[in-house]
Amino acid sequence: MLKAENLVKKFDGKTVLNGVRLNAKGGGVYGLVGSNGAGKSTLLRLLSGVYKGDAGSVTLDGAPVYDNPAAKKRLVFVPDELFFLPQASLRRMAALYGACYKGFDRARFDELCRIFGLDAKKRIHTFSKGLKRQAAMALALSCRTEYAFFDETFDGLDPVMRNLARKIIYADVCERGLRAVITSHSLRELEDTCDTLALLHQGNIVLDQSVEDLKSSYFKVQAAFDFDYDERLFENIGFRQFKKTGSVSNFILSGGREEAEKIIRAKSPVLFEMIPLTLEEIFMVEMASLGYSHEESLI
Amino acid sequence: MLQIDRYSRTPIYEQVISQIEEMIARGLFSPGDLLPSVRSLSQELNVNPNTLQKAYAELERKGLCISAPGSGRFIAKDARRILVESKKGRLEELTQLVRELKDAGVGYEEIIKCVKNAFED
Numbered sequence: 001m002l003k004a005e006n007l008v009k010k011f012d013g014k015t016v017l018n019g020v021r022l023n024a025k026g027g028g029v030y031g032l033v034g035s036n037g038a039g040k041s042t043l044l045r046l047l048s049g050v051y052k053g054d055a056g057s058v059t060l061d062g063a064p065v066y067d068n069p070a071a072k073k074r075l076v077f078v079p080d081e082l083f084f085l086p087q088a089s090l091r092r093m094a095a096l097y098g099a100c101y102k103g104f105d106r107a108r109f110d111e112l113c114r115i116f117g118l119d120a121k122k123r124i125h126t127f128s129k130g131l132k133r134q135a136a137m138a139l140a141l142s143c144r145t146e147y148a149f150f151d152e153t154f155d156g157l158d159p160v161m162r163n164l165a166r167k168i169i170y171a172d173v174c175e176r177g178l179r180a181v182i183t184s185h186s187l188r189e190l191e192d193t194c195d196t197l198a199l200l201h202q203g204n205i206v207l208d209q210s211v212e213d214l215k216s217s218y219f220k221v222q223a224a225f226d227f228d229y230d231e232r233l234f235e236n237i238g239f240r241q242f243k244k245t246g247s248v249s250n251f252i253l254s255g256g257r258e259e260a261e262k263i264i265r266a267k268s269p270v271l272f273e274m275i276p277l278t279l280e281e282i283f284m285v286e287m288a289s290l291g292y293s294h295e296e297s298l299i
Numbered sequence: 300m301l302q303i304d305r306y307s308r309t310p311i312y313e314q315v316i317s318q319i320e321e322m323i324a325r326g327l328f329s330p331g332d333l334l335p336s337v338r339s340l341s342q343e344l345n346v347n348p349n350t351l352q353k354a355y356a357e358l359e360r361k362g363l364c365i366s367a368p369g370s371g372r373f374i375a376k377d378a379r380r381i382l383v384e385s386k387k388g389r390l391e392e393l394t395q396l397v398r399e400l401k402d403a404g405v406g407y408e409e410i411i412k413c414v415k416n417a418f419e420d
Contacts, residue, residue, distance in 0.1 A: 167342060171341075173348050192305055193347065195347045195349035212310050276310070
């Protein structure tokens, strides 16, 4: 298990990560989302041992990751700004990766190049931005590590390639229990790909749950009654963002769906609807609760 | 085999569960039939294997399928009976719905006609 405990990281006196706690184990795809500047890339770099934390720890099965080749050989990191040896061909990069990772699978690499439509003999600097990302993925996944970190890698791929990359990662999850950790700006993308999602905000992880649990816990509720009432009617239900227009109330429910439904139905509503939220809406609700929203801004 | 709507607000694992239940109810899956492996279904639908694993675990919990380590998952012998029993719980919803329709002024004959048509479908 890869564990981050009370991780703190500062740059020039500014605290970027402030006591982050995270567990990643077993096969699957862990998504990290957060506002710009929240520290996602920093966290990935700490998890993969590129950076050293100022406090707290990152351990793999109990042993620290930083400066530990035995741990590092079990991880591979694809940064948001890709780096390749200048003038190198893809094949040359594969040789470099092969030298660093004993488990580098040349056959797998050839297969991934074929699937991604990459010519390994060509020099990478001639590739387009998207193809460079595909090349980076092919190299990383050929290392056959237990953990793989992708910093906004999917964001630069076209939809067809994104689907393909997702499939390939799923195959590795099934076959060898790969745990992929990805960051993305697109919640839509994360929603489709990940089984667990963590929300990073102002240096802390404020939400860390399975995607399916999130999608079955948050609801938009609309209810109307033919008698006078106010929000106290719902006081036994934990709600947020309560709004009432005329006799119609709207609010957000997070958790306790069955209970809430029973309570509301018992009051004989003339209108009652419960719609699940999309991940993007959940994100907005949670951020609003943290005071990060633009509800009041009128452009 | 299964149709997943990624853009639906219904979580994927719920879609998988309800579609497999429907297939069992309609006899498209018979007791003893092998369910597709998580791996093959994950590749076919391009859905996270953990999500599918969760759906399968829930179907097992409900007693609709049994897993034989090394061989996969099979539809349980009394899967259909279990489904019928659990669906009966929805009769309460139907009662509620009929009340709503009645209150809105929909006539008895019209409601019965609807029930008949649905049955004969």
